[in-house]
Amino acid sequence: MFDxxxxxxxxxxxxxxxxxxxxxxxxxxxxxxxxxxxxDVISGPEFVFYLAAIVVVSGALGAVLMDNVVHAALCLVAxxxxxxxxxxxxxxxxxxxxxxxxxxxxxxxxxxxxxxMTNAAEDPIVTDGSQKPFGFLVAAIMGSLFVxxxxxxxxGDPTANVVPFVDFGTRxxxxxxxxxxxxxxxxxxxLTGAFINARRAEExxxxxxxxERAGEARS
Amino acid sequence: MIPIENFLVLSAILFxxxxxxxxxxxxxxxILMAVELMLAGVSINFIAFATYLDADAFSGLVFALFVIAxxxxxxxxxxxxxxxxxxxxxxxxxxxxxxxKW
Amino acid sequence: MTDILGNPLNMQYELLLPxxxxxxxxxxxxFVDAFKREFNVGYRALPFLSLIGLGGAAVATVLxxxxxxxxxxxxxxxxxxxxxxxxxxxxxxxxxxxxxxxIEEHVNHVGEFFGLLLLSTIGAIYMAAARDLLTxxxxxxxxxxxxxxxxxxxxxxxxxxxxxxxxILLGGVASAMxxxxxxxxxxxxxxxxxxxxxxxxxxxxxxxELALLLGFVMIVSGLAFKASAAPFHMWAPDAYEGAPxxxxxxxxxxxxxxxxxxxxxxxxxxxLPAVDDWAWMLASLAVVTMVIGNLVALxxxxxxxxxxYSSIAQxxxxxxxxxxxxxxxxxxxxxxxxxxxxxxxxxxxxVFIAIxxxxxxxxxxxxxxxKGLAQSNPYLALVTxxxxxxxxxxxxxxGFFTKFILFQAVADAGYLWLVVVAVVASTVSLYYYLVVIKxxxxxxxLAEGRWRITPTGYLVTGALFVVMVVLGLWGTPLYEVAxxxxxxxxxxx
Numbered sequence: 140m141f142d143x144x145x146x147x148x149x150x151x152x153x154x155x156x157x158x159x160x161x162x163x164x165x166x167x168x169x170x171x172x173x174x175x176x177x178x179d180v181i182s183g184p185e186f187v188f189y190l191a192a193i194v195v196v197s198g199a200l201g202a203v204l205m206d207n208v209v210h211a212a213l214c215l216v217a218x219x220x221x222x223x224x225x226x227x228x229x230x231x232x233x234x235x236x237x238x239x240x241x242x243x244x245x246x247x248x249x250x251x252x253x254x255x256m257t258n259a260a261e262d263p264i265v266t267d268g269s270q271k272p273f274g275f276l277v278a279a280i281m282g283s284l285f286v287x288x289x290x291x292x293x294x295g296d297p298t299a300n301v302v303p304f305v306d307f308g309t310r311x312x313x314x315x316x317x318x319x320x321x322x323x324x325x326x327x328x329x330l331t332g333a334f335i336n337a338r339r340a341e342e343x344x345x346x347x348x349x350x351e352r353a354g355e356a357r358s
Numbered sequence: 359m360i361p362i363e364n365f366l367v368l369s370a371i372l373f374x375x376x377x378x379x380x381x382x383x384x385x386x387x388x389i390l391m392a393v394e395l396m397l398a399g400v401s402i403n404f405i406a407f408a409t410y411l412d413a414d415a416f417s418g419l420v421f422a423l424f425v426i427a428x429x430x431x432x433x434x435x436x437x438x439x440x441x442x443x444x445x446x447x448x449x450x451x452x453x454x455x456x457x458x459k460w
Numbered sequence: 461m462t463d464i465l466g467n468p469l470n471m472q473y474e475l476l477l478p479x480x481x482x483x484x485x486x487x488x489x490x491f492v493d494a495f496k497r498e499f500n501v502g503y504r505a506l507p508f509l510s511l512i513g514l515g516g517a518a519v520a521t522v523l524x525x526x527x528x529x530x531x532x533x534x535x536x537x538x539x540x541x542x543x544x545x546x547x548x549x550x551x552x553x554x555x556x557x558x559x560x561x562x563i564e565e566h567v568n569h570v571g572e573f574f575g576l577l578l579l580s581t582i583g584a585i586y587m588a589a590a591r592d593l594l595t596x597x598x599x600x601x602x603x604x605x606x607x608x609x610x611x612x613x614x615x616x617x618x619x620x621x622x623x624x625x626x627x628i629l630l631g632g633v634a635s636a637m638x639x640x641x642x643x644x645x646x647x648x649x650x651x652x653x654x655x656x657x658x659x660x661x662x663x664x665x666x667x668x669e670l671a672l673l674l675g676f677v678m679i680v681s682g683l684a685f686k687a688s689a690a691p692f693h694m695w696a697p698d699a700y701e702g703a704p705x706x707x708x709x710x711x712x713x714x715x716x717x718x719x720x721x722x723x724x725x726x727x728x729x730x731x732l733p734a735v736d737d738w739a740w741m742l743a744s745l746a747v748v749t750m751v752i753g754n755l756v757a758l759x760x761x762x763x764x765x766x767x768x769y770s771s772i773a774q775x776x777x778x779x780x781x782x783x784x785x786x787x788x789x790x791x792x793x794x795x796x797x798x799x800x801x802x803x804x805x806x807x808x809x810x811v812f813i814a815i816x817x818x819x820x821x822x823x824x825x826x827x828x829x830x831k832g833l834a835q836s837n838p839y840l841a842l843v844t845x846x847x848x849x850x851x852x853x854x855x856x857x858x859g860f861f862t863k864f865i866l867f868q869a870v871a872d873a874g875y876l877w878l879v880v881v882a883v884v885a886s887t888v889s890l891y892y893y894l895v896v897i898k899x900x901x902x903x904x905x906l907a908e909g910r911w912r913i914t915p916t917g918y919l920v921t922g923a924l925f926v927v928m929v930v931l932g933l934w935g936t937p938l939y940e941v942a943x944x945x946x947x948x949x950x951x952x953x
C-alpha cells in the first residue's frame with residue numbers, strides 16, 4: 140500500500156527546493172515576529188498583519204520573478220490569498236470572501252488554463268524582456284516615492300468598525316444602483332469580446348494558402 | 359489597532375512590484391498577472407481608507423468590490439485575445455508580435 | 461428614498477431614458493442579428509435599427525432637455541450632459557451612416573459590432589455625466605472594453621489581434637494607475653462624490669499634500685493614456701492601424717471627446733480648488749504631446765498612422781485648455797474647449813468618412829495610394845482636402861474658427877507661451893497634411909477612369925462638409941451651446 144504513495148524523489152524538484160528555502164527563510168522571521176509579539180512590541184493583529192504581508196510580498200515577488208510560468212501563477216495564488224487575509228484584518232469579511240472566490244476560484248484557474256493552452260505546457264520556462272534593469276529602477280523609484288508620500292501624510296483619526304452584510308447590500312444595490320447596472324453591461328461586453336476572440340475565426344483564403352504552402356515546404 | 363500606514367505601505371509595495379512585472383515580463387499572460395497585483399494594491403488602499411476614514415459611508419468597500427469585478431472581466435477578455443493571437447502566431451510573447459511599428 | 465447617510469435619493473428614471481433606449485437597441489440589434497434568417501431580414505436591418513435607436517435617444521434627450529437633476533447622486537443631467545449626449549449620439553450615427561458598407565465587408569460579427577458601438581456610446585455619455593468616482597470609473601471601462609473588442613473585430617487582418625493585445629495590456633496598466641490615483645483621492649477627501657471631494661479640497665489638503673500630489677500624478681497619467689497624450693500614446697498608432705476603419709474613426713472622435721468631457725468634469729469641478737497641484741502637469745503634457753505628435757506624424761506613410769499622430773497632436777491643443785482652467789475665468793476656457801471639441805469631431809469625421817469611402821473602392825491605406833484621387837474622384841479629393849485643411853487650422857473652415865477660440869481662451873488665461881508652442885506646432889502640422897493633398901492633386905492616378913461613391917456616402921460626406929464650412933463662417937450657434945454647457949459645469953461644481 141505504501142509503495143503507491145509518491146516518493147519525495149518523484150516530487151517536482153523545484154517544489155521541494157523552494158519549500159526548503161521558504162522554510163529556512165520563514166523560520167527565523169516567524170521566530171522574530173513571535174519574539175516581538177511576546178515581548179509586547181507588536182500587538183496580536185499586527186503579528187497577523189506582518190505574517191500576511193510577508194506572504195503577500197514574497198508571493199508577489201515570486202509572481203514577477205519566477206522563470207517557470209506555472210510556479211509564477213502559484214505564487215500569484217499565495218499573494219491573492221494573503222490579500223484576502225489583509226481584507227479580513229480590515230474587518231471586511233465579505234470582500235475577503237469575494238476575493239477568495241473570484242481570484243482563487245476563477246481568475247487563477249483561467250490564467251493557468253491559458254498558460255497551458257499556450258506554449259507553457261511544453262516549455263514552461265520564459266525569458267524576460269531586456270528592459271529588466273530599467274524596469275527595476277522605475278519600479279523602485281515609484282515604490283519609494285509612494286511609500287514616502289503615504290508616510291508623510293497625516294490620515295486623520297481612524298474609526299474602524301465592522302460593516303454588517305445588510306448595510307453592505309443596501310449600499311450596493313440602493314445607493315450605487317447605476318454602477319451595478321453599468322457593471323452588468325461591462326461584463327456583457329467582456330463576455331462578447333472573449334467569445335469573439337477565442338472562437339476560431341474563418342481563415343482568410345490567402346492565409347490558408349500560405350499556411351498550406353509553408354506546410355508543404357517543411358515536409 | 360494596526361496603523362493605517364501599514365496597509366498603505368503594503369499596497370504601495372504591491373503596486374510597485376506589479377509595475378515592475380509589467381515592465382520586465384514579455385509573456386502576455388504574465389503581464390496580466392502583474393496587472394492583477396497592481397489592482398490588488400489598489401483594492402487594499404480603497405478598503406483601508408474605507409474602514410479607517412470613511413466608516414459610515416464605506417464607498418471604498420463598494421469601489422473595491424467593483425474593481426475586483428472589472429479585473430476579472432478584464433482577465434477573461436484579455437485571455438481570449440491571447441489565445442487568438444497564439445493561434446495566429448504561435449506565441450504569447452508581446453515583443454514577438456511586432457508587425458506594427460512606428 | 462434616502463441613502464445610508466440619510467441623503468435623499470432621486471430615483472427619477474426618465475433622467476436616464478436616452479441611455480436606456482440605447483441599451484435596449486443594442487440588445488435588439490444583437491437579437492435580430494442572431495435570428496436574421498428567422499426574421500427574414502438582411503444585413504441592412506442592423507444599421508437601420510441602430511440608427512432608429514440613436515434617433516430615439518436623441519429625441520428623448522431633446523424632449524427631456526429641461527428635466528434636469530441628479531439620479532441617485534450618481535449621474536448628473538444638466539446642459540453639459542445634454543451637450544455630450546447629443547454630440548456622442550450624432551457621432552455614432554455618422555460613423556454608422558458613413559461606414560455601413562465597409563462594416564459589412566470588413567468586420568467580423570456585425571451584430572455584436574453595432575451592439576458594442578451603441579453600448580460604448582452609453583459609456584462615453586456616462587463619462588460626461590457621472591457625479592461619483594465609481595460611476596465615472598465604470599463608464600471609462602465600458603468605453604475602453606468596447607473599444608478593445610471592436611478593435612479586435614477586423615476581418616482577415618492579421619494586425620488586428622496584435623493591436624488589441626497591446627491596447628488591452630497597456631489599457632489595463634493605465635486603468636490600474638488611474639485607480640491608484642482615485643484611491644488616494646478618496647483617502648484624502650473621504651468620499652467618492654464629486655461635490656464632497658470639491659468641498660474637502662477647498663479646505664486645503666493640509667497634511668496630505670504629497671499624497672494628493674501623487675494621486676494627481678496617477679490620475680493624470682491614467683487619463684492621458686485614455687486620451688493618448690504623449691508620452692502615454694504608444695498604443696494609439698498600433699490600435700488605429702489594426703482596427704477596422706470605423707473603429708479608428710470612433711477612437712479618434714468619441715473616445716477622445718469622452719476623455720475630455722471627463723477631464724472637464726473632474727478638473728473644472730471637484731479638483732479645481734487644487735489647481736496649483738495639477739495645472740503644470742497638464743501644461744507640460746500638452747507641450748510634449750504637441751511636439752511628439754507633430755514631429756512623428758511627419759515620418760508616417762500609412763494613412764491610419766498619420767491620422768493617429770495627427771489626433772495625438774490635436775490632444776495637445778485640447779490639453780492646453782484643461783491646463784488653463786482657473787477659478788475666475790474657468791467657464792470661458794471650458795467653453796472654448798467644448799467649441800474646439802465640436803469642431804475637431806466634425807473635421808475628423810469628414811476626413812475619416814471620406815477615406816473610408818476611398819478604402820471601400822481601393823482597399824488600400826498608404827498615403828501614396830491616394831495618388832491622383834483628384835482625377836479619379838474629384839469630389840472625394842475635395843472633401844478630404846477641405847477636412848485636412850480644417851485639421852491644420854486653415855481659415856474659412858471649422859478648424860480655424862474653433863482653434864482660434866481655443867487659443868484665444870488659453871492666452872487670456874495667462875498661458876501665452878503654450879499658445880506660441882501650439883501655433884508653431886500647427887504650422888508644422890500643415891506640412892504633413894499637404895503631403896497627403898499633394899498626392900491627390902499633383903500625381904497621375906494609377907488606374908484610368910472615374911468612379912463614384914455610394915449615395916449615402918455622398919449624403920454623409922456632403923452634409924458634414926457643409927456643416928464644417930458653415931461652422932467656419934458662422935460659428936455662433938456652436939459657441940452659444942458650448943457656453944451654456946460650460947456654465948452648467950461650473951454651477952453644479
